[in-house]
Amino acid sequence: MQTRPFTDRDKRYMKRALERARAVKGTTFPNPAVGAIVVRGGRLVGEGATRPPGKEHAEIVALSAAGSRTVGATLYVTLEPCSHFGRTPPCCRAIAESGVAEVIVAAKDPNPRVNGRGIRYLRGRGIKVSVGLLREEAVALNEDYAWSAVSGRAWVTLKLATTLDGRIADKASRSKWITSQSSRAVVHDLRRRHAAVVIGAGTLRLDNPRLSVRHVMGRSPARIVFASDPEEGYGSRLRRGAKSTRTVFVCPGGKAGTITKADDDVELWRTGSLRTPANLKLFLEMAHREGMTSLLVEGGQKLASSFLAHRLVNRICWFYGGILLGGGLNAIEMGSKALSLRKAVRLTDLAVERMADDIMVSGVPVWS
Amino acid sequence: MQTRPFTDRDKRYMKRALERARAVKGTTFPNPAVGAIVVRGGRLVGEGATRPPGKEHAEIVALSAAGSRTVGATLYVTLEPCSHFGRTPPCCRAIAESGVAEVIVAAKDPNPRVNGRGIRYLRGRGIKVSVGLLREEAVALNEDYAWSAVSGRAWVTLKLATTLDGRIADKASRSKWITSQSSRAVVHDLRRRHAAVVIGAGTLRLDNPRLSVRHVMGRSPARIVFASDPEEGYGSRLRRGAKSTRTVFVCPGGKAGTITKADDDVELWRTGSLRTPANLKLFLEMAHREGMTSLLVEGGQKLASSFLAHRLVNRICWFYGGILLGGGLNAIEMGSKALSLRKAVRLTDLAVERMADDIMVSGVPVWS
16 A cells, blocks of 8 residues: 655654653553654654543644644654544544645555545545554553454453463462562553553452552553452552542453442443453453553453463463572463463564573464 | 682683683583692693593693792682592692692682692691682582582572473473573583483473583583483484483482493483482482583473472572463472472572563572
8 A cells, every 4th residue: 555665764753653652651541642743844743642532632632732743744653643523523524634645654544434544534635545564562562452442342461470380379379579679660551551450369369469560660550350359459449549540340240341439439341250251251241341541451360371272362471580489480371271381382483581680481372 | 717808800810711611511521620830920820621531631731831930929710629539630730830829729629638628738838828718709600519419419400491480381291491591501501511310201301302501602411300210212313412421310229329320321320219308319319420510400390399398499590481371380399399489499699680581580499
C-alpha cells in the first residue's frame, strides 16, 4: 500500500511520533497509544499523542497545535486514523478538513471498525497516503490493543519472578525478595503499560499488596483478584483503595457475566467456577468489554499455571533473580496438563535483558 | 609489585600471549594453560603455549623459537614462570640462562610451590620483572588450576540445561532436546576446556552418551560416572570407549581412596557411600591427585543437587532452552537441604549470553 519511498527525514519524524505514543502508553485504554506529528516546509509545526479516553486522539491534538499551518502539510501518525464515531468524532474527517496534503501511517489499524477504512477515506478525499514506515515498532507498541480489538478478549501478559531454578517462594512460602531493586523498576513500568494487574487470592493473603505503580512515573492500573469468596481480603490495603483505583474481584456465584458492587466499592465479576477454560475466557471478554484492553497476570502459581494451561497467555515476561533455592514452590505447575517435550510451549520473539542482579526473558508463547 | 607503567604495545603483546594460552586450554592438565611471547627491538621473535603434560611449558617453547634473539629481549608470559622441578626443569632457570632482560607477567601463580618464588628468582638474577598486565583475564583463564592447586581438590563447573521453568526432563523422563543446536556447540566447547565430564548412573542409563567433544575442535575429556554398582552400564558406548578415553566409575565398596581397574579398562574409584559430603570431597581430592584439575558436572538431578547441597560447586553454567513444560523433573531438588530465601545460593560474577534459541547464565555461587 506504500505509495512513495520513505526518506531518512520521514523516518526521523515517525520516530518522534512513536516516542510521543510510547510516553502515553497505559493512559489511553481502551484506545491505542498513538503519536502524531505535523510537518510543513521541512518544519515541525504540531505534535501530539492520544489523550485519556473520551478526549482527543493524537491526530486532533497535533492538528490543533499546528493551527492554520496544516494546509499543505504532511501528517505523520503511528496508527491508521479512525473513520468511525466512537466517543469522539472520526479523526479522518478532521484530517480531511484541515487541508493536510499527505498522511504517512506507520501501521494499519486491525480493529474491524477501521481496518483500512481510514486510509480509503483519506485517499477518497485526494490526500496522498503512504503506509508502513517503522511498522514493526508501531505494531509492537499496540500489540495488546490489536489483539483485543480483533479477538474481543483482553490481552494477557504473564509476569513471573523466580529464582534461577524456577521457584517463586522458598519452602516456608517466603517470596520476598527473589528479584532485586533493579528489576522492580522494570516491573512497575510493565504495570504502568497495562490496564489492570491480576493476582490470585493466595497472593492477596500472603503479600497484602498495593499493586500500585511506584519507582516510575505513571498511573496505577486497575487491580483484579481471583477469589472464590467475594468477601476475601475485606479490609486489606487493596480493597481499601477501591474508592480511588478500580478494583475487581472475580468470583463464582451469581449469573455468569454479571457485575455487582460490594459495599467497599469493589466490583464483583461473576464468571462461574474458574476451573474451566470457558470461564477464564468469559473473564477476558468481560475485561475487554469493560475497557481493559490488557492485563498483567502477576501470579501466584495457580493463576499463572491456569492461564498457561488454557493457552490464554499472549506474552511472557520472566524475571530471574540470580539465586538458587533447590526447593520450594515452582512458578508453573500444570499437574495433569503438564506438557511433553514434543508439545512444549515455545517462546518466540525471545528477548533477553540484563538488569544489575536479575535477568528478564520475554517472548510470545506458541503451542504446538 | 609492578615496576614500570605498561604501554599499549605491552598490552598488545600480552593479549596475543593470552590468545595463545586460550587456544591450548583443555590440553595441558594438570598444568595451567599459559602463553608466552618474546620481543626484541620492537619485533616479535618467538611465541609459544604450554604443550601437553610432560612436555615443554610455554616459556620454553617461546624461547626456543626465538633462538639467539633472546639476549636483551622482553618476555611476556601470562602466568608467573615456575621455579621448581616438576616433570620438566624449572622455567625460571631457562629464562635466566637465555639472556632475557625483562619479564612481564600477567598473574602470579598461586600454586604454593611457586607463589612468588619464580618472580623472586628472576629478580635475584638481575632480570627486570613487572607483574599485573591484564591480570583479570589471565586469572579467569586458569581459575580451575588456581583453585585446584590451592585447595588440593578438583574445580567443579556445574552445567545445567533446562526449560525456562527449570525442568531437565518432561513427565515421561524425556530430555531430548531441551536446548537447541546453537547451545550444543557452547556445551562442547565447555567440555573441551575441562579435564573430565561427570554424570550419574541415571544419565548413563537413559541417554547412553559418548560425552565426547563434537561440534568444536579439541580433545575429548575423561568421563566419570557416579554409580553404586561398578558393573553399571557394562557394554555401553561409554564403557566401550574406555580403552581410548580415560573412563572412571566412582563407586562405594573397597578401601576408600583406592583405585582398581575393571576388565574393560574402566577405573574404579572407591569413595565410600556418596551420601555424605566427606566422600564427595574425597572424590574431588582423588581427581586432583589424578591430574584432573577441573570437572564438568553435567547432571542429572541427584548429582547436581548433591554437589550443590554440599557447596562443592565453583561455577554454574545454566543453559535455558526457550520452552516451558509446566511439570516434569526439576533440575535441582535438594530435599531437606533446600534453602530458605535468606540463605539462598547467590550467583556472583553473573554473565548472560544469548544463543539463537537458548540463553546461558553463568556465575560463581556464593553461600551465605
